[in-house]
Amino acid sequence: MAYSEKVIDHYQHPKNVGTLDKSKNNVGTGLVGAPECGDVMRLQIEVDDTTGVIKDAKFKTFGCGSAIASSSLATEWLKGKTVDEAVKIDNMTIVEELNLPPVKIHCSVLAEDAVKAAINDYRKKNGLEELQFEEKGVH
Amino acid sequence: MLQFPIYLDHNATTPCDPRVVEAMIPYFTNSFGNAASRNHSFGWQAEEAVDYAREQVAKLIGADPKEIIFTSGATEGDNLGIKGVFEMYASKGNHIITCNIEHKAVLDTCRHLEKEGAEVTYLNVKPNGLIDLAELEAAIKPTTILIAIMYANNEIGTIMPMREISAIARKHGVLVFSDGVQAVGKIPVDVNKDGIDLMAFTAHKMYGPKGVGALYVRRKNPRVKVTAQIDGGGHERGMRSGTLNVPGIVGFGKACEICMNEMEADTARIIKMRDKLEQSLLKVEESYLNGDKEHRLPHVSNISFKYVEGEGLMMGFNKNIALSSGSACTSASLEPSYVLKALGLGDDLAHSSLRFGLGRYTTDEQIDYTIEQVTNTVNKLRDMSPLWEMFKEGIDLNTIEWAHH
Numbered sequence: 001m002a003y004s005e006k007v008i009d010h011y012q013h014p015k016n017v018g019t020l021d022k023s024k025n026n027v028g029t030g031l032v033g034a035p036e037c038g039d040v041m042r043l044q045i046e047v048d049d050t051t052g053v054i055k056d057a058k059f060k061t062f063g064c065g066s067a068i069a070s071s072s073l074a075t076e077w078l079k080g081k082t083v084d085e086a087v088k089i090d091n092m093t094i095v096e097e098l099n100l101p102p103v104k105i106h107c108s109v110l111a112e113d114a115v116k117a118a119i120n121d122y123r124k125k126n127g128l129e130e131l132q133f134e135e136k137g138v139h
Numbered sequence: 140m141l142q143f144p145i146y147l148d149h150n151a152t153t154p155c156d157p158r159v160v161e162a163m164i165p166y167f168t169n170s171f172g173n174a175a176s177r178n179h180s181f182g183w184q185a186e187e188a189v190d191y192a193r194e195q196v197a198k199l200i201g202a203d204p205k206e207i208i209f210t211s212g213a214t215e216g217d218n219l220g221i222k223g224v225f226e227m228y229a230s231k232g233n234h235i236i237t238c239n240i241e242h243k244a245v246l247d248t249c250r251h252l253e254k255e256g257a258e259v260t261y262l263n264v265k266p267n268g269l270i271d272l273a274e275l276e277a278a279i280k281p282t283t284i285l286i287a288i289m290y291a292n293n294e295i296g297t298i299m300p301m302r303e304i305s306a307i308a309r310k311h312g313v314l315v316f317s318d319g320v321q322a323v324g325k326i327p328v329d330v331n332k333d334g335i336d337l338m339a340f341t342a343h344k345m346y347g348p349k350g351v352g353a354l355y356v357r358r359k360n361p362r363v364k365v366t367a368q369i370d371g372g373g374h375e376r377g378m379r380s381g382t383l384n385v386p387g388i389v390g391f392g393k394a395c396e397i398c399m400n401e402m403e404a405d406t407a408r409i410i411k412m413r414d415k416l417e418q419s420l421l422k423v424e425e426s427y428l429n430g431d432k433e434h435r436l437p438h439v440s441n442i443s444f445k446y447v448e449g450e451g452l453m454m455g456f457n458k459n460i461a462l463s464s465g466s467a468c469t470s471a472s473l474e475p476s477y478v479l480k481a482l483g484l485g486d487d488l489a490h491s492s493l494r495f496g497l498g499r500y501t502t503d504e505q506i507d508y509t510i511e512q513v514t515n516t517v518n519k520l521r522d523m524s525p526l527w528e529m530f531k532e533g534i535d536l537n538t539i540e541w542a543h544h
Contacts, residue, residue, distance in 0.1 A: 003454065032542055034541030035490070036485070038486070040524075041525070062524045063448050064454070113542075
């Protein structure tokens with residue numbers, strides 16, 4: 001199975017690899033997946049307290065090229081969005097952007113889950129109620 | 140000068156040796172006869188070529204030419220050998236012993252026979268990939284008719300103790316079938332010394348063409364018979380009907396002859412490169428060799444690089460290097476290699492494995508390049524692996540509650 005050019009590009013030049021200080025109150029961390037499943041994503045957002053805008057996003061991913069590309073793309077999309085806008089990131093837009101084949105859709109779902117987990121971690125830290133999300137059920 | 144891509148997947152298939160192709164060519168055009176045509180020269184010529192190839196094939200495994208049944212490949216040989224014995228010896232019993240790291244062609248054949256009334260024992264292998272002989276002997280019952288154990292494993296290259304296995308089988312009057320696909324042509328295999336009664340093998344794993352293989356069926360001490368699985372013109376002494384693939388068989392014979400003559404020199408060269416590759420890659424932190432180090436084919440090395448995922452790893456160099464991973468992501472199933480899991484590897488290590496399969500045309504330059512590329516990619520991916528970061532921070536990954544998907 002050949003990868004799309006966009007997946008290859010993200011794999012070769014991943015955007016925003018790294019670690020944010022998870023002890024900070026304005027940093028939300030999402031860790032999703034499991035080593036046994038062959039995919040683990042950690043996605044972090046740093047939020048500007050006054051504007052609610054995500055000013056930085058970082059990821060680290062253990063997984064195949066599509067998983068790396070999905071999380072790399074997600075961090076790109078997160079930056080500059082408000083937290084409320086970021087909640088709306090949908091896995092299918094990742095699938096479309098990266099031309100993921102059906103067997104790799106779970107990579108995009110994982111990226112979406114990572115975004116939501118990071119947002120909820122941020123909300124929890126800041127005394128906000130955690131959002132409830134529907135299961136995508138594609139895993 | 141290095142040419143890309145580099146092929147390091149010789150357990151999947153091998154290129155045809157040009158000498159093999161050369162031997163085959165006349166049998167497509169001029170000498171195209173049907174080996175079963177008894178009344179003209181075209182047929183005689185084909186028959187003669189098949190007879191000669193049968194001798195070449197038999198010689199490589201120490202068999203008599205009459206004990207070679209040509210097939211379409213090892214999957215057919217596995218099916219014919221196991222199903223054929225099950226049906227032929229039904230009055231004697233219905234129990235088959237095999238092991239859990241066999242090729243799918245053996246495992247699925249056994250599963251199929253379970254539906255037909257067979258009782259199958261799947262022995263677990265030890266962490267080194269070999270079966271426990273005491274467990275094997277303990278599994279034998281009065282109804283046991285066949286022990287089916289592979290000669291060497293396709294993923295980790297471990298070589299089973301065939302002589303010890305067959306000694307136990309003999310003691311209890313049980314037949315031994317072996318899937319010899321990975322071993323024949325690579326290491327010395329002698330059906331008499333090894334005590335094997337039936338063995339499937341194939342041309343395309345030993346620099347011959349695809350689509351042709353053989354089933355060895357012992358004719359003496361004891362005389363073994365199998366029930367045919369393909370009915371028709373009664374070719375191959377009634378055990379495998381179907382017009383013989385004459386060019387393929389000629390190529391198979393030639394490939395066997397070359398292996399016979401050059402095995403020693405090939406092995407000496409290949410094992411040196413394999414060991415260099417392996418030693419260099421095992422220097423990478425948190426890398427592990429899978430399968431027994433000693434009882435192993437000379438051209439295979441299966442290594443897990445912890446905290447990186449196999450398919451992601453291959454993507455770093457698969458434009459230039461062709462090899463295989465035990466990771467699930469390469470298939471639609473998402474389940475990592477059942478062979479590696481049978482060794483007791485956690486899914487994480489199974490997902491992190493690469494199989495290197497060297498061959499006759501592998502060069503030192505290719506190995507040096509591979510060492511460099513794999514090492515660099517492992518390091519690069521670890522820099523972006525959350526698991527590697529946690530490991531480096533001293534976090535025990537087993538204490539984390541993972542969200543299982």
